[in-house]
Amino acid sequence: MDRVSAAVGSGEMVAVIGRSGAGKSTLLNMINRLIEPTSGHILADGRDICRFRGAELRAWRRETAMVFQKFNLVQRLSVLTNVMTGRLNHPPVLPKSFGMFFEADRIAAIEALALLDLDSHALKRADELSGGQQQRVAIARALVQEPKIILADEPVASLDPLSTQAVMDALRRINADRGITVICNLHSVALTRQYCDRVIGISRGRLVFDGPVDQLDDAALLRIYGSHTALEEAT
Amino acid sequence: MSVRDEHWTAPAQELSLARRKQIFAEAYRRERLRTWRIWLVGGGVFVVMVIAAADIGEVDLVHLWDRLPRFRSYFGRMVPDISLESLWPDLQRWFRRGWVWLRALWETVLIALYATSFGCIAAYFVSFLAADNLSPHPAVRFVARRTLEFARTIPELVYAIIFVFSFGIGPLAGVLALALHSFGAVGKLFADVAENCDREQIRGVRATGANWMQTMIYGATPQLGPDFLSYGLYRLEINVRAASVLGFVGAGGIGQELYNAIKTFRLTDASAISLMLIAAVIAVDMLSSWLRGRVIGKGRLSEA
Amino acid sequence: MRDGPEKPAMPPAVSPSRDWRRERPELFFWTWSRLVILGLLAGIGGYVFLWGLGVLGFGIDRLVNGSLRLGQAIGLMFPPTAQGQLPLYIHAIGETLAMAFLGTLVAAILSVPLGLMGARNIMPVGPVRLLVRRSSDVVRGLDALIWAIFFVSVVGLGPFAGILAIAVNDTAILTKLTAEALENTDREQQRGVRATGAGRLSVINFGVLPQVFPVLIGNALYFFESNVRSASILGIVGAGGIGFYLMDRMMLSAWREVSVIVGLILVAVACIDFLSGRLRRRFIAGRGARVQ
Numbered sequence: 001m002d003r004v005s006a007a008v009g010s011g012e013m014v015a016v017i018g019r020s021g022a023g024k025s026t027l028l029n030m031i032n033r034l035i036e037p038t039s040g041h042i043l044a045d046g047r048d049i050c051r052f053r054g055a056e057l058r059a060w061r062r063e064t065a066m067v068f069q070k071f072n073l074v075q076r077l078s079v080l081t082n083v084m085t086g087r088l089n090h091p092p093v094l095p096k097s098f099g100m101f102f103e104a105d106r107i108a109a110i111e112a113l114a115l116l117d118l119d120s121h122a123l124k125r126a127d128e129l130s131g132g133q134q135q136r137v138a139i140a141r142a143l144v145q146e147p148k149i150i151l152a153d154e155p156v157a158s159l160d161p162l163s164t165q166a167v168m169d170a171l172r173r174i175n176a177d178r179g180i181t182v183i184c185n186l187h188s189v190a191l192t193r194q195y196c197d198r199v200i201g202i203s204r205g206r207l208v209f210d211g212p213v214d215q216l217d218d219a220a221l222l223r224i225y226g227s228h229t230a231l232e233e234a235t
Numbered sequence: 236m237s238v239r240d241e242h243w244t245a246p247a248q249e250l251s252l253a254r255r256k257q258i259f260a261e262a263y264r265r266e267r268l269r270t271w272r273i274w275l276v277g278g279g280v281f282v283v284m285v286i287a288a289a290d291i292g293e294v295d296l297v298h299l300w301d302r303l304p305r306f307r308s309y310f311g312r313m314v315p316d317i318s319l320e321s322l323w324p325d326l327q328r329w330f331r332r333g334w335v336w337l338r339a340l341w342e343t344v345l346i347a348l349y350a351t352s353f354g355c356i357a358a359y360f361v362s363f364l365a366a367d368n369l370s371p372h373p374a375v376r377f378v379a380r381r382t383l384e385f386a387r388t389i390p391e392l393v394y395a396i397i398f399v400f401s402f403g404i405g406p407l408a409g410v411l412a413l414a415l416h417s418f419g420a421v422g423k424l425f426a427d428v429a430e431n432c433d434r435e436q437i438r439g440v441r442a443t444g445a446n447w448m449q450t451m452i453y454g455a456t457p458q459l460g461p462d463f464l465s466y467g468l469y470r471l472e473i474n475v476r477a478a479s480v481l482g483f484v485g486a487g488g489i490g491q492e493l494y495n496a497i498k499t500f501r502l503t504d505a506s507a508i509s510l511m512l513i514a515a516v517i518a519v520d521m522l523s524s525w526l527r528g529r530v531i532g533k534g535r536l537s538e539a
Numbered sequence: 540m541r542d543g544p545e546k547p548a549m550p551p552a553v554s555p556s557r558d559w560r561r562e563r564p565e566l567f568f569w570t571w572s573r574l575v576i577l578g579l580l581a582g583i584g585g586y587v588f589l590w591g592l593g594v595l596g597f598g599i600d601r602l603v604n605g606s607l608r609l610g611q612a613i614g615l616m617f618p619p620t621a622q623g624q625l626p627l628y629i630h631a632i633g634e635t636l637a638m639a640f641l642g643t644l645v646a647a648i649l650s651v652p653l654g655l656m657g658a659r660n661i662m663p664v665g666p667v668r669l670l671v672r673r674s675s676d677v678v679r680g681l682d683a684l685i686w687a688i689f690f691v692s693v694v695g696l697g698p699f700a701g702i703l704a705i706a707v708n709d710t711a712i713l714t715k716l717t718a719e720a721l722e723n724t725d726r727e728q729q730r731g732v733r734a735t736g737a738g739r740l741s742v743i744n745f746g747v748l749p750q751v752f753p754v755l756i757g758n759a760l761y762f763f764e765s766n767v768r769s770a771s772i773l774g775i776v777g778a779g780g781i782g783f784y785l786m787d788r789m790m791l792s793a794w795r796e797v798s799v800i801v802g803l804i805l806v807a808v809a810c811i812d813f814l815s816g817r818l819r820r821r822f823i824a825g826r827g828a829r830v831q
Contacts, residue, residue: 032442062444072439076457080566085453089444097449110559110566122566138439145443285644288637291630292698292779299703302694309693345591388808390768392684392775392782393801396789401612402605407596480684483775484786487595497688513680520676 001026001037002205008198010148013175013182015192015213018202019230024185027202028151031183032064033057062089065142069154071134075127079118079137082126083109086144105144112140116170132163139170150174152184156191168195189221189234313506330507336492340515342406343488346481347474347519350410354417355467358383361418362425363451369429369437371447383426386419391477395486406487413477417470424466425459432458464530468523475519479512616798624796628784632803634698635780636811638773639766642705647759649710654717660729661721661743672718678711683769687778698779705766705773713758720754721747756822760815767811771804 001023008014016024029035031042033049041048044060052060065086073082087105088096095102113119116136121129126137135155142150152171156164172195175182186192192199192213199216201209201224208223209216225231250258288294317325330336363369365379394412402408437454445453482490489512496504560567621628655661657671683704690700690707729746737745774782781800788796 034438034442058444058446060444061442066442068435068439068442070435072435072442074436074440074454074457075433076460077453081453085440085445086443088440088449088453089446093446093449097446097452106567107559110563119563122563141439141443284640288640291633292637292641292702294641294699294702298699299694306693309689342594345595349591349595384809385805388768388805388812389801390772390804392772393785393804396786397609397612398605400789400792401609402601405596406594407601407605410595410597476680476682480682483684493685494688497692509681509685513677516680517676 001030004202004205004207006200006207006210008181008183010181011175011179012198013172013196014184014198014200015196016183016185016200016202017187017189017192017234018224019226019234020187022202023205024202025153026205028066028153028183028185031149031151032061032066034066058089062145063147064149064151065145065147067135067138067142067150067152067155069157071131071138073126073134073137073141075125077126078123079113079126079129080106080109080122082137083112083140083144086141089145108144109140112143113137115143116140130163131159132166135159135163135167136170139167139174143174147180149181149183152182154185154187157187164191171195187234189216189231192216309502312500312502315503315506329503332504333507333511336489336508336511339482339489339492340511343478343481343490343512344475344515344519346406346409346413346488347471347478350413350478351417351467351471351474353410353414355421355463355470357414357418358422358425359463361422362429363455365422365426366429368432368434369451369455380426383419383422386415387423388419389416391416392480392484395481396484399485404485406481409478409481409486409488412481412486413474416477417474421466421470425463428462428466429455429459461530465527468527468530472516472520472523475516479516612794615792615794618795619798619802620795621799622793622796624784625799628781628800628803631774631781631784632807634701635770635774635782635804636767636807638698638701638705638778638780639763639770639811641702642770643709643759643763643766645702645706646709646713646762647755649706650713650717651755653710653714654721655743657714657718658721660724661747671714675711675714678707679715681708683708683766684773684776687773688776691777696777696779701770701773701778701780704778705770709762709766713762716758717751717755720751720758724750753822757819760819760822764808764812764815767808771807 004023004027016027018024026035030037031049033052037050040050042050049057049060074085077085084101084105087101087108090096090105096105110119110122113122116139118133118136118140121133121137126134129137139150139155150171155171156167159167168191171182171184174180184196186196193216196213199209199211199213200207201220203224203226209220221231222228225234315325315329317329361379361383364371364375365383367373367376370376370379391412394415395409398408398412402411432455436458437450440450440454478488479493480488480490482488482492483494485491489508493505493508493512496502496508564570653671653675657668657675659668662668662671686704686707687701690703694700694703724747728750729742732742732746770780771785772780772782774780774784775786777783781804785797785800785804788800
C-alpha cells in the first residue's frame, strides 16, 4: 500500500472497491493487524492500534470482527461451537480455553444464529452447510464478539446470487439496527451502489477515491479500475 | 525418465528429417549411456558395501550351514512333550507357571499403555511448538524440533538402562524410558502433520481475538485429532513389543522371565512365554487396528 | 438504499426475550445430570489411573530420588572420554551399521516374493496367503532382541547372530507392509494393462509392480534407519555391535565413557537418518510417482 489516508466514521457502511490485486485485502487485514503495516498509524478513537501488543491487540481483534471470503469456519466443529469461538476473548478467558463456555455465551450464540435464520442448523457440522449458510454463520460469529467494526473481505465473492443477497442484507441489517461500522471489500459495483453509503477506491495500492456513493460516477470508476475491460468485469 | 535439457537450442532454419532423426538418436544414446553409467557405479558401490558389511559382520554362511542341525535341535527342545492321551495334564505342565507369566504380561501391556499415553500427551503440546506454521517463534520451533530429535534418536533400551540405574529395577524405569522415546517419535509425526493443516480455519479463530493456546485448541486440534489418535494407536502397537524386552535390563515386564528361561535352557518355558507374548501382541494389534479404523472413518467423513 | 435520516445506534439486546433452554434444550449439552455423570467418570478414571501407576511402582519419593540420581549420573558424564578405547568403539559402531545394513537388505529381498504370496490380488490360493500372513504375524510378535538371544544360542556370539535376528524380524514386518501395499494398488492401472490382452504375470509386472516399487524402497530405507537403532542394542545379549560396551561400561558406572558411546550412537543414527531421508526423497520424487 502506498500512502493511504482515510477516515471512517462510526456507523458507516463503507465499500472498498478496486481491481483484484489492488490492495483491498491488504488494507482490511492491516486494520485488525493480521498483516502488519510497515509504516504509518491507524487510529481508532484516538489510539494508535499499531502499537498494541498482547492482550490489547487481542482485545482490538475482538472489537474488529472479520468475515472472510472462504468463511474460515472450523469445518469439523458444529455451527454452534464455531459461533461460540467468537466469545473466546470475552472474560473470563481461562475456562474457555478448555471448552467450557458459559450460559451467557451460548445464549448469545443462539440469538445470533436466530437473527440470521440459522438456528435450526446449530448442531450440524460446519462443512454440511452451503456456502451462503456458512458465510452467515461467520457473520454470527462476528456478531457475538460484540464488535465495533465488522471487516468483510470479499464476503460474497464465492457465493451464488441468492446467497449474495442474503449475506449483504444481513450485513446491512446489522449496520442499520446496531450501528456497527461495516467495511467491506466488494468486487461488484452494483452491490456497492445497492448497499453502501460510502466508497473508498483503491488502485495499485493508492487511494484514488473517497466519498459518498452517489458521487461514484464513470470518471471515478475509470480512475479506480484503470481500464474499461476491468470495469466491465466489475459491473 | 526424461531427456534432460542439454541447453540445445533449435537453429533458425528447418532441419531435414534425416538430420533430426540423427540428433535424436545421439541424444538418446547419450542419455542411455549416462543411465548405464550411474547404475554401474551405484551398483559397484553397493556391492563393495555389501562385502565390507559381510566382513565386519562376520558373516559365515558355511558356519550357518554347519549349525543347521543345532537349529533343529534347539527348536526341538522348545516343543514340549505333548501326547493326545494325556493332552490336558501335558498342557498344564507346559504352562505350569502360566499365572506368573500372565501377571508379567499384564505388567508389560500396562507399561506400554502408560508410556504411550504420557508420550503422546507431551508430544501433543510440543508438536504445535515444533510446527513451522503454528509455532509462536522460530527459535522455539528450533528448540522443540531438536528436543524431539534427541528423544527419538536414542534407543529405548539405552534410556531404560540409565533409568534402571537411577530409579531402580522395576517397571517405573521402563515406563519412563518408553515414554521419553515415544514422545520424540510421535512428536515428530504430529508436528509434520500439523504443518499440513488448513491455515484459513486457524486464521478465522485468531481473528476473533483468541490467544495462541485457544487458537490451537479450536482451530488446529479439530483438524488434526483423528490423525493424532491414529499415530498414537500405531505407537501403542510398537510399544507393546518394546515393552516386552525391557525386562532384559530389569525395567519390568515379561522380558525378565523370558531372558531367564532362555539363558537357563528351560526352553519349553521359553516357548510357552513366547506363545503368550505373541498372543498378547496380536490382540493389541487387532484392537488398535479396529480403533484406528473407527477414528479415521469419522475423520474421513469430512473429506467428502 | 438509505431511507431517511440517521437513526441513533441501538444497543444490542440485553435480556433474551425467549427462554432458549426451554425452547431448544438439545442445544444445551451440559445439563446437571450430564455434569454429574462426567464427574463420576472422571473420578473412576482417575482412580484407575492412579491404581495403575501404583502397580507400576510410581511414587513421589522414587521419582524425586531417581531424578536426583539421574542428574548426578548426567553430571558425571562430562567431560566425555574414551580412555583410549575409541578404535574399539568405532569398530563396534561399524559392526552395528553392518548388522543393520545386511539385515535390512536380506529382509527387503526376501519380503518381495513373500509379500507377493501374501497379497490378495496376486495370490489366489487362500491357504498359502493365510499361511504367509499369519506366520509373519507370529514372527513379528517377537522383538528383534528376542530373536537375537535365540540366534546367539545357535550360531554363537558375534554380529552374525545380530544380522540373522534383524533379517528374520524385518522380513516378517516388510512382508506385511509389502502385501498391504500390493493390495492397495490402484485398480485402474491394472485394468489398463489387462485390457491390452496381457496375461496375469504381465499384469503384475506392468500394472502393479511399478506403482509399488517406490513404496517398497521407501519402507526398506525407513527400516534401515530404525534398524540402526535396534542394532545398537543387540550387543547387550552378545549379538555384536556397540550395545555390549554400552552395557558393560554402565555396569562399571564409567559414565564418561558411556557418554562417548551414546554420542557415537547418536552420530551414527543421525547420519543414517539423513542419508536415508535424502535417498527416499530422490527415489520417491525422482521416479515421477507423486506420492503425497
